[in-house]
Amino acid sequence: MKILLIGNPNVGKSVVFNRLTGVDVISSNYPGTSIDYSKGYLNIEGERVELIDVPGTYSLEPTCKAEEIAVQMLKDGDIVIQVIDSTNLERNLNLTLQLIRQKKPMIIALNCFDETKHIGITIDVKKLEQIIDVPCVPTCALSGEGIKELIERINETRISDFNFENKQRWNEIGKIINQVQTIKHKHHTFSETLRDASVKPVTGIPILLFVLLAVFTAIRFIGESLINYVFEPFFNNFWSPIMLKLSAFLSDYEVLHDLLIGKFVNETIDYGQSFGLLTTGLFVPLGAVLPYVFAFYIVLAFLEDSGYLPRVAVMVDTIMHKTGLHGLAIIPMLLGFGCNVPGALAIRILETRKEKFIAATLMSIAVPCMALQAMLFGLLGPYGIKGLGIVFGTLLAVWFILGLILRRIIKGTSPEIFIEIPPYRIPYLKGILKKTWMRLKWFIKEAVPFVLLGVLIANLLYTFGIIQFIGKITAPVFNHFLGLPEEAAGALIMGFLRKDLAVGMLIPLNMTLKQLIVASVVLSMYFPCVATFTVLLKELGVIDLLKSTVIMVLSALIIGGLLNMILSVTFK
Amino acid sequence: MDTLNDLPVGKKGIIKAINGGHGFIQKMDAMGLREGIEITKMSKQWMKGPVTIRFGSNEVAVGYGMAGKIMVEPI
Secondary structure (H helix, E strand, C coil): CEEEEEECCCCCHHHHHHHHHCCCCCCCCCCCCCCCCEEEEEEECCEEEEEEECCCCCCCCCCCHHHHHHHHHHCCCCEEEEEEEHHHHHHHHHHHHHHHCCCCCEEEEEECHHHHHHCCEEECHHHHHHHHCCCEEECECCCCECHHHHHHHHHHCECCCCCCCHHHHHHHHHHHHHHHEEECCCCCCHHHHHHHHCCCHHHHHHHHHHHHHHHHHHHHHHHHHHHHHHHHHHHHHHHHHHHHHHHHHCCCCHHHHHHHCECCECCECCCCCCECCCCHHHHHHHHHHHHHHHHHHHHHHHHHHHCCHHHHHHHHHHHHHHCCCCHHHHHHHHHHHHCHHHHHHHHHHCCCHHHHHHHHHHHHHHCCCHHHHHHHHHHHHHHCHHHHHHHHHHHHHHHHHHHHHHHHHCCCCCCCCEEECCCCCCCCHHHHHHHHHHHHHHHHHHHHHHHHHHHHHHHHHHHCCHHHHHHHHHHHHHHHHCCCCCCHHHHHHHHCCCHHHHHHHHHHHCCCHHHHHHHHHHHHHCCCCHHHHHHHHHHHCHHHHHHHHHHHHHHHHHHHHHHHHHHHHHCC | CEECCCCCCCCEEEEEEECCCHHHHHHHHHCCCCCCCEEEEEEECCCCCCEEEEECCEEEEECHHHHCCEEEEEC
16 A cells, blocks of 8 residues: 655655654755655554655646656555645645545645644634545644554545535635634734844845854854864874774784875874875764764754745845856755755756756855865865965855856756745754754765775875876876976875865875965865765766766866966965 | 736735746646735845745745736735
8 A cells, every 4th residue: 555645845744754654854944855755664553554755746737847746646646645734724725625636535634733823823623624524633743743643543534525616726725714714813923023034135134144154153163162072082092092002013014004004194193194094084084074064964954944044045046046046056055065965966956957057067166065175174274264265265256157157058947936935943953953863874874985995095096106197197287287296186086086085185295375275276176076976967967967077177177277377476 | 007026015915917828827826826815025135036925824935037927906
């Protein structure tokens, strides 16, 4: 038996799905989080039943790709559970009536039911059940309330006998609303004042700037605290002694020693430069990058669940249009700052090929992921704000200028923004922690193997002289055009695999500030990491990804060359 | 008649017509935007940015071009 979970976007469908199946799916307070569908199982009276989380849809007359998928999936379902946002009964009933016409056994979960009380809405559930002739269960998926009853009543599902003229649908809904819902008007609440202020430019732009500043400060504070009080003490006081013992033990086996511990710098282990699997290979992903990834995701989860992001999309829409995107494209960009992989996945929320191509290319080139940023801060931080300012300023300028160009040369259409703006919700701590934990697990699963593989490959390539060889043949480009030592080629090769490792390989080259800036910019721009590349391959297809890659490499070389020229003049 | 873009921020209006193809009208309808409903314009952005409107307990952002196809009568 197949049960379908259907509902408007952003009604908490994914949370209900998590509750019913125990399968973790990411949910956020903005429409379109689940564009892919998820599948899970639940037990109903001992029988294992398949449950499918269908992408959110406003209507069964599809107007976009996600909705088409939803309608297609409806055909093979045996039972439909419609999840409704009780605070917005009217619009949700539009889908209910369309579902009723499909003549499938149905049950309704009146989700966010607890919230109706706060905003002065009363819903007569019994009456609603009577009128539309299917079971209705009030739920609050976030706290788990009502979920048990929902499962218990699945065997009461039935095909509704409610009859109506399809053309008169909204009238029918009006009649139902009049009978089951009463709204007590409450005074303007703080949340409502904020709701108005955050979408008006005069107040909204200062709020946006304040939020960005707060986000940046919070990420730095959380990340640095974790490093200073947890990760550095762990590696220095606990891990180093073990590694030194292992090193003494392995002193007779040079090859193995170099592979596991790496080379000593100043007669001890240097976690950034030794390049052993157990030293650099573990320290970079866990000690240097993980704290910031954690900090980023916890702050992002807070923003996502509060419902602020769709407002950001509205505020930045005009600027995004200059690059052929619309405001919603801010979501893949923001996610990309954490890790480009989820950013690349989020490109799905954009509709046309043109938008997807531009968003993928701009993100790959000019949105540095947290791993890269953490290492750049380590590399350029000692030189003060100047180096970092130039690197990030250049990336921002490239993002915008390249966007202006791509908008003109890429064929296709850029549709306008049309999104629902959800009410503000106070984020639910458990939800935030769960989401952050899922993303961290995913990061560790993705990043650690790639870093270890990277360290291994770097060791092999150096041992066999391959990096030195590539350095020799690419020397003209590196020496003359970019003004970098040819050894930097090794870092760029590593950058295909992991950007954070690549930055680590730049440290021992003793470069000048100018060289460090050029190398950082080129490294950020020329290619996303392999993991992102794989996701983009699926999202864009081979041909578009090749085009995008050509743009990445060319713009990295051009900007690197230009920076080298400009800085050669100004840094003297 | 006025379009949604002409309606001043903070004012209410009734949607009199939605000019556009079948697909456009359907897209609006699915979100609950249709002839006869009362809306309040909440904000507009600078340089022909999107317009946000509220109706019932819904809040929706529509691009400037789309807003130009939604005819409203101020009340």
